[in-house]
Amino acid sequence: MIWKDFENAAAQLAGLGAERLLRTGLAIIATIRKDGTPRIDPVEPFFSHGHLLLGMMRSQKAFDLLRDPRCLLHSSISDPGGSEGEFKLRGRAVDVRDAGLWEGYRQAYAERWKGPPPDGFPFRVFSLDIESAALIRWDIENGVMIMGQWSPDRGVTETRRKYP
Numbered sequence: 001m002i003w004k005d006f007e008n009a010a011a012q013l014a015g016l017g018a019e020r021l022l023r024t025g026l027a028i029i030a031t032i033r034k035d036g037t038p039r040i041d042p043v044e045p046f047f048s049h050g051h052l053l054l055g056m057m058r059s060q061k062a063f064d065l066l067r068d069p070r071c072l073l074h075s076s077i078s079d080p081g082g083s084e085g086e087f088k089l090r091g092r093a094v095d096v097r098d099a100g101l102w103e104g105y106r107q108a109y110a111e112r113w114k115g116p117p118p119d120g121f122p123f124r125v126f127s128l129d130i131e132s133a134a135l136i137r138w139d140i141e142n143g144v145m146i147m148g149q150w151s152p153d154r155g156v157t158e159t160r161r162k163y164p
Contacts (some may be wrong), residue, residue: 001152004050006130010150016135017087020075021045021052025112029054031064031073039064045073046112048104050129054093055105058122059067065093067128073128082138089133093126 007014010063021027022045025126029043041061044055054073056062065071069092077086105125112114135148148158 002051020087028074046108069093085137091130096125
């Protein structure tokens with residue numbers, strides 16, 4: 001499902017996730033290489049027209065997604081204590097062909113970078129078709145990991161687990 005539908009299904013989780021993805025403007029994407037091994041790379045997430053869009057140069061990660069669209073998107077982490085939380089989306093990358101969605105990407109890019117992408121720049125845009133989500137937070141003071149999850153079949157769940 002596209003981001004807008006995920007927001008409707010799990011509003012609080014989606015809101016926290018969007019904040020984490022936009023905080024740094026970077027996320028980590030895991031793709032599957034041609035030989036079946038994983039690849040992880042940075043990617044810039046943007047929101048437009050109800051979609052979570054991922055722009056990338058014509059890179060190996062883009063070629064991976066064109067061949068096998070399965071991927072995992074993970075918010076960037078900068079605090080070893082985990083106070084900012086970790087947001088993860090599992091899904092499939094859909095190559096954007098729609099002119100309106102491309103224009104939405106260009107506008108979102110221009111807002112973030114104070115100008116449009118360079119003309120003729122060799123890049124691709126993918127929309128993430130979301131299959132599941134998770135938000136992991138750490139209550140360090142009490143030694144508790146809090147995991148919010150969403151899937152279409154189970155909806156939103158939350159589990160708390162003590163850790164040493």
